[in-house]
Amino acid sequence: MLIRLAWKSFKKQARGYLLFFFSMVFAVMVFYSFATMTNEQLLQRSADTTRNVISMLALGNMMIVFILIFFMLSASRFLIENRREDIAIFHLYGLKYYQICLLFIFELLFIGLLSFISGILLGILFSRLFSMVLLKAMDLSLQVKFFFSTSAVTGTGLVLLVMLGLVSFQTFWLVSSYKLSAKRKEKESRRRISQLAGWQKGLAVLGVVLLLIGWSSAVFYLSIVRALIERAGFIGANFYTMIGIFSMCVVGTYLFYGFTLRWYYGRKTKSGYQNLRLLSRSDSLFRSYRERNFLGSVTILLGLALTFLGATAAMVSIQMNGVTEQAPVSLMMDHEAFEKIQPTLDQEVNYEHQTLTFKTVGGLQQLEFPGEGVEERPEPIDLIALSTYQRFRKLSPNLAPVSLNSPTSAVMLTPFQTVFKDYWHYSRDVHLVDRDLTVQQLETNYLGDSTLRYARNLLVVTDDTFENTQGITYQIDAIEVADQQEDILNQLVAKNVEADWIAPITADLNWRNQQLTGEVFEGDFGKENPDTYTSYRSNYTSYQEAYRANRSSSGLSLFVFTFVVMTFIIITASTVSLRQLSDTSEQKERYRLLNRLGIPQKSLEQLVYRENQMLFFPPVLLGMIHSFFAIYVLSQVVESANYWFVYLFFGILFIVYSIFFYLTYRYQKKLLL
Secondary structure: OHHHHHHHHHOOOOOHHHHHHHHHHHHHHHHHHHHHHHHOOOHHHOOHHHHHHHHHHHHHHHHHHHHHHHHHHHHHHHHHOOOOOHHHHHHHHHOOOOHHHHHHHHHHHHHHHHHHHHHHHHHHHHHHHHHHHHHHHHOOOOOOOOOHHHHHHHHHHHHHHHHHHHHHHHHHHHHHOOOOOHHHHHHHHHHHOOOOOOOHEEEEHHHHHHHHHHHHHOHHHHHHHHHHHHHHHHHHHHHHHHHHHHHHHHHHHHHHHHHHHHHHHHHOOOOHHOHHHHHHHHHHHHHHOOOHHHHHHHHHHHHHHHHHHHHHHHHHHHHHHHHHHHHHOOOEEEEEHHHHHHHHHHOOHHHHHHEEEEEEEEEEEEEEEEEOOOOOOOEEEEEEEEEHHHHOOOOOOOOOOOOHHHHHHHEEEEOOOHOOOOOOEEEEEEEEEEEEEEEEEEEEOOOOOOOHHHOEEEEEEEHHHHOOOEEEEEEEEEEEEOOOHHHHHHHHHHHHHOEEEEEEEEEEEEEOOOEEEEEEEOOOOOOOOOOOEEEEEEEEEEEEHHHHHHHHHHHHHHHHHHHHHHHHHHHHHHHHHHHHHHHHHHHHHHHHHHHOOOOHHHHHHHHHHHHHHHHHHHHHHHHHHHHHHHHHHHHHHHHOOHHHHHHHHHHHHHHHHHHHHHHHHHHHHHOOO
């Protein structure tokens, strides 16, 4: 009799378990696919990226585990709360609480076993697709074969058992603390929360005020940082400002759900008495209050997930933009190395060529870090003649047009200009050993990898200044070939040139009494004189190598975090659906009564629609607003980054929640009406 009663109870809740089951299947599939890719043989064939790939996939798996734990604990809690009447019946039949717990735990284990088997089967089918997407994202030309990993299956099973163990412990705690008077207390709480005291209305207003202050602070982020930077330093000003904005948004969000929405739904308006709006507001008032902590947490986590994805996309775009700075043409190499392979190049490829002449001199240019002081250290500075720069623009069109106002004018090329231009300030005055120059403007450096040269600072100067300044002259050859000949060029370089650090120089410079003295000479004498500055330069850099290295790491990061965020969006939408459906059985009587009172079917459908709408979309919209302002802060710090990818996920988030909203609405309408 008891077994039949338990089975009947389970079948009655089977539809509620269905969404839980499908979400678990999806999560197990993604976890298994990531674990399979970690062990897959194709990764072992790319030894230079294997460690990074395994580490990133392991990080992605760990994030998915935390998402799964959050989902399973939240879902199981409300599935149990939805069966309070069953607990009472089992208790009346003489079952002890630990026996009732065992019944629920066996149900969860049964659902977990089905989810594990289905997720593994789907993972086996889709892991190859995920591997292909990963290889495409990393731009690796490897053939993907079917691969089954027993260790991935074992690892997925162990993780699922651990999570089911946590859920079982939670089940035992919830059932053992269950009280038969809970139902009566809930009805009392419905009446109690319908009215707000004065201090509660104050908190409702405070929630909105904190949100507006947080968002406004994001808009004026740079101004706030500049105001704090002298007191707290560069790092401290940014840290405290970000923490302050985040704290105000978090507190404001929880107050918004706990009091602001409660006040909004409880207000009385003329339109509130039409089309059952009063009833829907009453239900939304109670539901928003009961779910206030959950909705607040989902809102904050959705905002953080989108912001994290936006930061990752920004770093990827910076990394890929840096490829053009690092290798503006197909190949840049030391002149001696070029002369070694020039006869072979003439025979094998068609190319454009230009020789760039640089000169390394001793110099000093102050660099100010706001709030951190001024760096005033003499070091080598590279010079390039204006005529050479202008000729190279034909091969590298990304270079900015440059003209000099006077013989002592210079244009500074720096890779920091695209990212930190609002924070790091270079002095306009540049002191050389035998002359002073004035920087008239700063531009992005598209003259190749800085390792090809000796100095971090590069100045475009007049031809006369270049010729008359004493220093060490060296040459770099720029080679440009058609895209279809990139592979041939790199194969020739790999066969004939070994990557190495070459031609060391030593700078013995002093800055005293606003005067620069000393010289820069060839050779490494750093061991003989520790006070000197020694520098080497690399002998070549290749666009194809730079592109593949950056594309591999950036594609891997974007792939992992995209799947993690997508999993989180689907899991949270599933959790909202479960919470909405958790008390559907209790609402049946109310809708039957409304139907008997003659309420039209269309009005009842609108009531179900509004109740679902008020639960699904507030966390989506508020989370997207939080993320939008967080991305706006990032765009002020890193202006050169591209954020279109995260804005695409704004649409994906809205679409996913809309799908779950519609399915929940249709399913609930079918059950209630």
